[in-house]
Amino acid sequence: xxxxxxxxxxxxxxxxxxxxxxxxxxxxxxxxxxxxxxxxxxxxxxxxxxxxxxxxxxxxxxxxxxxxxxxxxxxxxxxxxxxxxxxxxxxxxxxxxxxxxxxxxxxxxxxxxxxxxxxxxxxxxxxxxxxxxxxxxxxxxxxxxxxxxxxxxxxxxxxxxxxxxxxxxxxxxxxxxxxxxxxxxxxxxxxxxxxxxxx
Numbered sequence: 570x571x572x573x574x575x576x577x578x579x580x581x582x583x584x585x586x587x588x589x590x591x592x593x594x595x596x597x598x599x600x601x602x603x604x605x606x607x608x609x610x611x612x613x614x615x616x617x618x619x620x621x622x623x624x625x626x627x628x629x630x631x632x633x634x635x636x637x638x639x640x641x642x643x644x645x646x647x648x649x650x651x652x653x654x655x656x657x658x659x660x661x662x663x664x665x666x667x668x669x670x671x672x673x674x675x676x677x678x679x680x681x682x683x684x685x686x687x688x689x690x691x692x693x694x695x696x697x698x699x700x701x702x703x704x705x706x707x708x709x710x711x712x713x714x715x716x717x718x719x720x721x722x723x724x725x726x727x728x729x730x731x732x733x734x735x736x737x738x739x740x741x742x743x744x745x746x747x748x749x750x751x752x753x754x755x756x757x758x759x760x761x762x763x764x765x766x767x768x
Contacts, residue, residue, distance in 0.1 A: 572600055580605055625757045627654045631663035633671050639766040642670035645759040653752045662748045662756075665730065669741065670761045675725040678758055683724065692716050725758065 572595035580591040580602060590609060598604035628647030635641065646663040653659050677683050695715040699708035721727045726742040736744060741758070749756040 572596060576600070576602070580609075625649055625755045625759075627651045628757075628759070629654050629660060629663055631660065631667045633664060633667035635671055640671050640764070642667045642761060642763045644670060644761040647757045647759050648752065649754040653754050653756075656752065659748065659752060659756070662744065665732070665736075665744070666725075666741065666758060666761070669728070669731050670725065670763050672731040673728060674763055674765075675728060675761075676723045678725050678760065680720055680724050680727065683720070688716070691719055695719075725761070 572592060576595055577588060577591045580595060581588055583602075583606065591605070594605040594608040595602070597608055625647035627650055628645060630643060630645050632643045633641060644663060644667045646659070646666060648654055648659060692712055695712035696708060698715075699711045701708075703711070726745070727740060729738050729740050730736040730744060739747075745756055745758060
């Protein structure tokens, strides 16, 4: 049985997916809207992963300098086409990243960029700080929890944007994924530099 145009339209409004994608998802789910949403979500994640494999060779360098003139940041954000690089939403995203870097001073873009010896050193410190009265497996879990928190504080993509009201507490990775989904391109925060007078 083919889904009604009204059901397809409702699913499209709910998910933002294309008409044919919505129709196919409803056919596969036997008309169950909730199952259709799940099918589209799984496909969307697969598309995002495929997008992540595409090379991002265009982009922009954006900067932010605090009004005091004492702290600033420069970021490189890449995409696949010059068309997207000139897009106002893409430029605004890059500027928001520069502002965030200036405010929070992350050390690395992603967890993959954290040197293994640095991660191991932090974990060893957290294990040494753990309460001796607790069993070893509990101390290990506590240390791993502290390491996760440390990564969230030092890795750009893991951090919540400093302007949490404007961005509803979303992380930089969530914001990056949203821009990638809206532009249909692989969006990559390539690198950053932060400058502070006297540091």
